[in-house]
Amino acid sequence: MKKTIVAASFAFASALAWGQSSVTLYGIVDTGIEYYNNTAKGGSFAGMPSLTGEVPSRFGLRGQEDLGGGYQAFFVLESGFAPNSGALNYGGRLFGRQANVGVSSDYGTLTLGRQMNMSMYVLFNADVIGPSIHSMASFDSYLPNARSDNAVGYLGKFHGVTIGGTYSFGRDAAGPAGPSATNCGGQLPGDAVACRQYTMMLAYDNAWGGAAASYDVMYGGPGASAPLVSSADTDKRVIVDGYVKFGSAKLGGGWIRRNTAAAEHMQSDIFFLGADYYVTPVFSLDFQGLRYILREQSNSTMFVGRANYFVSKRTTLYASLGYMLNSALAANAVAAAGTVQTGANQFGAMVGIQQRF
Structure with a gap:
């Protein structure tokens, strides 16, 4: 009789866990028409962007299962694509944005596979513009694409404090x-350093604002793209940022230091300060100023303004303006994936529509 009761209990628990499983299809389709002047070949450009609008387009599958005892198993498969052509982004990978599986609980989340690392998480609250057509991606394309292959990741939140880290065996x-992308596959037998990467983050958030800091170290490897062509080469980023809230407004800013130790040493800084404000529940304005300094070489200053009209919970109309001031040796384009003549200032604009599902 006891064996029968135990078996029935396990069967009921299994059925309950199955009943609490779910798989969700989700995504964003975001595109529009962009314009910018002073292209590298002269003249101007008008057309549809391939990398991003207000945010990059993507679709994905997210699944989870309740394991009991406060534990959940999950997976994420997420693909980025270009709405102008239908092509896959992220090097043509089917799930170039994310492909991972893991377990979450009150003690945090453990994730295995291709995943966002801490250099992306650290900017979520302070960067009010995000991975937009006019953004800090003009200075460092890694920042809105901070992901690691072959990675183990942890993220835990405890009473407002967030602790996170990732370690990649081949980034x-x-x-x-x-x-x-840098063509640094790693996981090479006999080379414990080639193409490794680790990131870490510490953050604090509450009702009025927060602050965060992260550290990111990449190692080079044989066959990788320059400048990280050897496992002795490194690329390091330190990010410190914060934000405060004032009713319907938020002010966010920060500092990003990058040091590349390779055949040619490079050091750069990005300083950013921005604000967003909800004029009404369905209309918001975003502003950001950015300063980029490439030590002993060049500098650029960028200003971004954006307006958003929320037609519904899923549909947004937006307009974005950007202006880039380049020093004599700088060639930072105002638009993601854009081009500019060296030393030329550049104006960019985009109007677009975003639909979430």
Whole structure:
């Protein structure tokens, strides 16, 4: 009789767990018409962007299952694509944005696979513009694409404090195609350093604002794209940022230091300060100023303004304006994936529509 009761209990628990499983299809389709002047070949450009609008287009599958005892198993498969052509982004990978599986609980989340790392998480609250057509991606294309292949990740939140980190055994296995890709597959037998990457973050958030800091170290490897062509080469980023809230407004800013130690040493800084304000529940304005300094070489200053009209919970109409001031040796384009003449200032604009599902 006891065996029968135990078996029935397990069967009921299994059925309950199955009943609490779910798989969700989700995504964003975001595109429009962009314009910018002073292209690298002269003249201006008008057309549809391939990388991003207000945010990059994507679709994905997210699944989870309740394991009991406060534990959940999950997976995420997420693909980025270009709405102007239907092509896959991220080097043509089917799930170039994310492909991972893991377990979450009150103690945090453990994730295995291709995943966002801490250099992306640290900017979520302070960067009010995000991965938009006019954004800090003009200075560092890695920032809106901060993901790691072959990675183990942890993220835990405890009473407003967030602790996170990732370790990649081979950070970029897809080849040189796509933004920020470096063809550094890693996981080479006999080389415990080649193409490794680790990131870490500490953050604090409450009702009025918060602050965060992260540290990101990439190692080079044989066959990788320059400048990280050897496991002795490194690329390091330190990000410190914060934000405060004032009713319907938010002010966010920060500092990003990058040091590349390779055949040619490079050091750069990005300083950013921005604000967003909900004029009404369905209309908001975003502004951001950015300063980029490439030590002993060049500098650029960028201003971004954006208006959003929320037609519904899923549909947004927006307009974005950007202006880039380049020093004599700088060639930072105002638009993601755009081009500009060296030393030329540049104006960019985009109107678009975004639909979420």
